[in-house]
Amino acid sequence: MKKRIASMALVSALVMGALAGCSNQAPTSTSQPNESSTAQSTLPESEPADSGEFSPADAGNVTLRFAWWGSDARHEATLKAMDLYMKLYPNVTIEGEYQGYDGYQQKLMTQFAGGTEPDLMQLDYYWNPEWKGQENLFVDMANTPFVNLSQFQKSAIDDYMTVNGKVIGLPMNSSGFGVMINKAFFDKHSIPVDTVWTWEDMIEAGGKINKENPGDHLLAIESGTTTGGICPFILNAYVYSRYGHYWADENGKIIASKEELTNAFDILQQLFVSGTAQPLGEASLFTGQMEQNPKWINGEIGFTVDWTATVGKYKASLPEGQFAVGKPPFAKNGDNQDIRLVAGMGLGVSARSKNVEVATHFANWLMSDPDASLLMGTQRSVPNNFQAFKALVDAGAISEEITQMLDWAETAPAAPVPLIEFNSEVGDIAKDICEQVVYGQLTPEQAADRFLADVQAKMDTVR
Secondary structure: OHHHHHHHHHHHHHHHHHHHHOOOOOOOOOOOOOHHHHHOOOOOOOOOOOOOOOOHHHOOOEEEEEEEEOOHHHHHHHHHHHHHHHHHOOOEEEEEEEEOOOOHHHHHHHHHHHOOOOOEEEEEHHHHHHHOOOHHHEOOHHHOOOOOHHHEOHHHHHHHOEEOOEEOOEEOOEEEEEEEEEHHHHHHOOOOOOOOOEHHHHHHHHHHHHHHOOOOEEEOOOOOOOOOOHHHHHHHHHHHHHHOOOOEOOOOOEOOOHHHHHHHHHHHHHHHHOOOEOOHHHHHHHOOOHHHOHHHHOOOEEEEEEEHHHHHHHHHOOOOOOEEEEOOOEOOOOOOOOEOEEOOEEEEEEOOOOOHHHHHHHHHHHHHOHHHHHHHOOEOEEOOEHHHHHHHHHOOOOOHHHHHHHHHHHHOEOOOOOHHHHOHHHHHHHHHHHHHHHOOOOOHHHHHHHHHHHHHHHHHHHO
């Protein structure tokens, strides 16, 4: 409950606070704050980090490597911010190493193992369990003169960026989960854009649509990674929505029953057998890049599920006025309709960097400087840093879609997912079982038995 309240405070402080009291210019959103969120949303005074007498300009010629994942729009925005920093400090060269999400974690882990990691890197909080015991690989952001942590939401630091008491990165964003809608598809099939789906209704409507129009699919979702795709989408979201708990607890024990898991795997199988979901082999060609899926672009996909950090790329992929957002699906007769809300994307600095001071200075600048924030925009959802967030609010740069999704998540935030579920070894086993269900190699009941045995055995070795 403590972390759930913290999540509510996170968006209340950022979204409601800045929109209600920190801006002289109204943002594009029409969302209005409620009394409770306004009351708790006062932002602290801006305080520059105490950098002493250090300046990157005095460091001599410096070259930094900066790695991140994302879309082309995120790459372009980040490169522009890097260019601004290099104009401010001509002696500093920053080399970008960027790609899609798929394969990023594996590459980063390999680099760390070989001592060839970049100076700065974008992190995902899902990986925090795998940094335990290795947290000293990162600069502790709580113990550097170049960072002012009071300018970030405390719950984001505590809940998402801290490993074994060490702050391994600066929170880059606050992001809510939801549905990315292709309005052309919805108009074609006379579906109201504001539909809030249950999985059961999705399967009924999607099956009918696909039967009448075999090339059309209501949903597209890829096989995915440990942190996204079919397995987390069903085993996290469906079990939580239907039964009020995730499939594992924070102690690394499976708490979902065989019946609960069987029901979840049955829903997963029905999504694909009915034609509601695009065939997995096709959709998985666009892992982390669903906006490039030709069926999405051509109006043959109704929606996908993703985070506010990705709103920009989906919106840009469709003609003007053809994009919308919605609440994520929930289970019919389920226990709740809570929505996930995280501040889970971080910016870390390698403690082995030859230029730790400059790298840390750049990290803080990138997250807090108003001009940098305007260049970065909302390509990683809204920034978690108060000063950067205020700059976007004052510029009217936060879209209505992002504000709406964050408002939904803030109103009913889901409890944090136990991170053991996102351990890569655990996730690989779960993903394999889910794929076998989709391809008809396991029945839902067989999958539940396999899951209870194999996943628990692996969790016992990694927790």
